Amino acid sequence: MPSFMLTTNVAVADSAKFNAKASKLMAQITGKPEKFVCVSVRADTPMSFGGSADPCGYVVLVNLGGFKDNKAICGHVFTLLERELGLAKDRVYVEINAPNGADYGWNGSTFA
């Protein structure tokens, strides 16, 4: 269940292309098959950051078992958001979550 959830106040011109890139990145950074990856994007959402409605975003990354190198993973995510959506690195928060299997549901049950 590697998951990438972005909320942003900018429009995503080609959401299929962006979602594909985010999905591949999640598979790469977790080492899990892309078939497990879930990507969701809420674009054009009224948001502010630092009291300003300039372009900004909030990303939640989730992976059962956690992530190996949070700093490196944040680097990849910030680069993706800057390149694809023009979001400045200082206008985005990235929240990293590593739930226990018992706290995460899939396929009619939980992972543990």
Ligand SMILES: O=C1C=C2C[C@@H](C(=O)O)NC2=CC1=O
């Ligand atoms: O993220 C994960 C997703 C799955 C799916 C399931 C399976 O075996 O099909 N097991 C998983 C473990 C994961 O860590």
